[in-house]
Amino acid sequence: MKNIDQVILNFNASTVLILNVCLAIIMFGIALDLKKSLFLNILRAPKSLLTGLVAQWILLPFLTYLLISVTKPQASIALGMMLIAACPGGNISNFFSAIARANVELSIVMTCISSVLAIILTPLLLTYYGNLYGPTREIMQVVSLDWWDVTQTILLIIIIPIIAGQIFVRSFPVFAIRLKSFLRLTSMLLFIIIVIGAFAANYDYFLTYIGLVFLMVLAHNLIAIMSGLGMGKIMRLETSDVKSLSIEVGIQNSGLGLLLIFSFFSGLGGMAIVAAWWGIWHIVTGFILSFIWSKV
Numbered sequence: 001m002k003n004i005d006q007v008i009l010n011f012n013a014s015t016v017l018i019l020n021v022c023l024a025i026i027m028f029g030i031a032l033d034l035k036k037s038l039f040l041n042i043l044r045a046p047k048s049l050l051t052g053l054v055a056q057w058i059l060l061p062f063l064t065y066l067l068i069s070v071t072k073p074q075a076s077i078a079l080g081m082m083l084i085a086a087c088p089g090g091n092i093s094n095f096f097s098a099i100a101r102a103n104v105e106l107s108i109v110m111t112c113i114s115s116v117l118a119i120i121l122t123p124l125l126l127t128y129y130g131n132l133y134g135p136t137r138e139i140m141q142v143v144s145l146d147w148w149d150v151t152q153t154i155l156l157i158i159i160i161p162i163i164a165g166q167i168f169v170r171s172f173p174v175f176a177i178r179l180k181s182f183l184r185l186t187s188m189l190l191f192i193i194i195v196i197g198a199f200a201a202n203y204d205y206f207l208t209y210i211g212l213v214f215l216m217v218l219a220h221n222l223i224a225i226m227s228g229l230g231m232g233k234i235m236r237l238e239t240s241d242v243k244s245l246s247i248e249v250g251i252q253n254s255g256l257g258l259l260l261i262f263s264f265f266s267g268l269g270g271m272a273i274v275a276a277w278w279g280i281w282h283i284v285t286g287f288i289l290s291f292i293w294s295k296v
Contacts, residue, residue: 029183031165075135076270086125088114090251102243225250
């Protein structure tokens with residue numbers, strides 16, 4: 001079996017373009033839910049939001065580094081885990097928060113703010129932790145991770161759709177109400193299509209190497225969920241807020257991770273398989289958590 005660090009997955013230009021469009025549509029749909037009053041409600045009592053951002057951007061990347069240091073996976077798998085931890089909350093977290101009877105307003109605001117912060121924090125955290133760990137430092141030294149190129153990618157698929165969604169909802173408020181219900185469901189379907197596309201294009205590789213990443217992704221996702229849950233409990237937040245933070249940190253934007261991997265890391269095998277399997281696995285855990293919490 002070929003070393004996974006030497007595997008390059010196939011993802012042609014048209015598939016990358018579709019991935020860009022799908023992620024942009026998802027963010028556009030989230031923007032339709034954003035209201036000034038919603039932000040003001042959260043910002044009047046920002047404790048839950050700040051707790052979630054600390055769990056998302058400080059605790060999760062740090063715990064990911066500790067997990068990697070202890071388990072010592074192959075370099076490309078480790079770098080894939082670092083990238084996932086450096087991504088903002090996933091676009092489908094709002095969907096699961098609604099099912100879980102969590103604080104959906106908190107989830108929406110945190111998704112939005114985390115996505116904006118990703119312009120700075122995603123390349124910063126990936127560069128820092130990638131160079132901190134010896135095996136991944138070797139990959140980072142040969143990869144051209146241009147900060148402005150990463151920023152442009154995030155602007156195109158996150159920031160511009162958010163701005164466009166806000167303009168749309170102000171220009172066509174009645175139609176936006178009807179459209180956002182449709183997009184909430186299709187965002188889940190679009191995300192599944194993105195992940196299936198990655199699997200379909202590299203089916204043989206996934207079958208060969210999935211055993212290497214399965215347990216790592218399971219442990220990593222559990223750490224992400226517990227980061228939100230633990231911080232919420234420590235800060236003595238309301239139950240609905242704790243649910244939201246657990247889901248928000250546990251559902252990472254692996255679609256963005258895949259896009260960055262194929263745009264800047266040439267589809268490096270371990271990274272791509274970690275991101276793609278995360279995309280499947282956090283849907284499974286999202287449904288399990290939201291179903292359990294819907295009864296509480």
